[in-house]
Amino acid sequence: MMARWRMANSSAGAVLRAVLDLGSAPRSVVARHAGVSPATVTWQSRALVEAGLLVELPESPGPGGVGRPHSPIALDAAGNVVIAVHIAAVQITVAVVDIAGSVLHREQVPHRTHAPYDILDAVVDRVRAVGANLADQVRIRGLGVAIGGRVDAATGSVVEHSYLRWRDVPVREYLSARTGLPVSVDSHTRATVHAEQLYGRLRGSASSIVLFVGNVIDAAIAVHGRVNCGPHFGAGSIARLLGTTNRFALEALGDHALLARAETVGRFDGFPAVVAAAAAGGPQREYFIERARVMGEVAAALIDLIDPEALVLIDRGLITVPGVREAYDEAVRAHSTIGADPGEVIFASTFPGQVLVMAAAGVVLQELFSDPLSTVVAQAV
Template identity: 30%
Template sequence: MSSLSSTEAFPANTPAASQIFTTVLSEGPLTRLDLARRAGLSAAAVTKAVRPLIEAGYLVEDVDEDARPALGRPANLVRVDGGRALFIGVKVTGDEIIGVLTDLCCRIMVARHLPLAGRDPVPVLASTVELVRELLTEADGLGVPVMGLGIAVSGAVDRAEGVVRYSPFLEWHDVPLAELTAATTGLPVTVDNDVRALTVAEQWFGAGVGLSDFAVVTVGAGIGCGLVVHGKVVAGAHGVAGEIGHVTVDPAGPPCHCGNRGCVESIAGDAAIVHQVSAATGTEVTDAAQALALAREGVAGARAAYARAGDAIGRGIATVANLFGPERVIISGEGLAAYDLFAEQIRDAFTAAAFGSAEQCDLKTRPLPFEEWARGAAATAIQSFIRSDAH
């Protein structure tokens, strides 16, 4: 195991210091005055919080000679030194493991993919550890310590306990993934739902920066949703908040693996679209790529399946907008490869089903490479590192 993995404590040992560092991380560089305004703290409190972070090398103060106030003292910009620490993020799918090594600003430095031969927790854990060791070796070459490991898995995940309660794609039940991985890697481990992890990355480093209330909706093998309410990612009492994939939009629709009928996922998930295209065209369609190719060729049954999927997604997003009124909904996921085939239906269905001013919600599409899911996992590790002493 790498000699550069570390259990060093983060010096922001109060909630205020954690908040200030997070603000600089996502919105910086900032002056102390800007920090005080955005954090709602006094200048003295900001100075007290910033000092140990600068001394420990996590923050750097730059003098901006051009930003000189009337009294003559230059305003100093405070920024995060991204190279001060490294983190590893791992996304586990049904077919492969994607791992990334990032800096403290969650910029991907190295990415690795490792195919899975099976979905049993024991070999998946072994493959995960193998991939983590590869990334730790990469970190050795950079001479910077790795401070944490984040793992993202689909399904119901108890982040506080580090347990995967139920992952339908992996067919896992009550797997103590954080404990098992920490024991074999020696790193602090954070395990979270993959969509929530992606939401953390968007909140701190992406299209959600500066927004108090927004949602991330992912389209692909499943239909997921991450929620940020009053600046906090919401997991809910049982870790399944935001499961719009299992909101019923057509009571007479197809059966869903969850046991209900007409869920968004049973209409708009990849497997559902493949099944609909096969039935409509009389062609044996084996995967989403083949279904998409038929739709692009103009095959009517295939195009109709995507149009129906768009309608279901739009109604699901409207449900989110009606329930908590986000400023923005970010639409992402591998399913965006087909976005041109159902974008109009998403917008029309959303407009029809959104109530009142909820219709003003900004729908923003954000195509992301699959490594971004692993980056989301790294973001949760960064989040845990920053907040470990503050909470």
């Protein structure tokens, strides 16, 4: 069985992705959408059904009741999930996401310390608990971990995380040994590209950028649909680019810096309280607008660099704080030399309130949809 699955794998991802895009559909429609022959869809769909990723639906008549009946195929979303873990500056988020991209469960646990193995032990505890609560017939296809900083996705290690002060932490090895699950690890920004490509704004985009503005500020770039990582795992690092503004250092732009600034004049119970005060028109609003003006210049430079079809901008003030979107747009218009119209290029995330959960899920789901049968084999080993 494993050998046949491996032989079938060259276009299995195209078939599975087509079914994701289409919903339930007959094999002939899937073939046209995936750009493969009907015979290939028949072969691949059989393997994907055997692997538990697709289901065959009851026969239905042809269009208008004319022609041979067909049996549509669909994702078995109810039977297949991934566990998603995002490691942020102050907390971990653990979630269950099905292969259709629906978030079924989500919980957060604050860090007790920033020590890497304290945090990873907390991840292990919650992953075990979440997995134990899933129904017996639900298959866990993997554990995806997203984190800021420089990440070696090939080895599953965090090379460097400046805020948490992690260096060379073998996240995949540690979590896999303690959960028994196949573990995939990547930077949250690259992972967000994958999630947006599968389920959101970047579906079908050949060239794209995700610009993440949070406690960690970085970017991810995809060309021809492939996310660039680089030999030093640092593609998307924009600290030097930020330094050219001569107004703010990188550390003055992060969420933690805005929180510290707000707390010089008042007491706030975490960064969400600062966002809420700014959204209500408080003086904190200007912090977000100042940041947007600087990051808008960075967005303009990135847009000029690759002329993308879309730039997904993640900034917690973008939608909620009045004037922030306008500040970004004005900066891009002023500084983009190719004359990019921000209204046509810059978009908010498809996943408001769920960005980091979907990023973590995207780490493993992009592997599943790229090479589904090998992923199944790898899990079975």
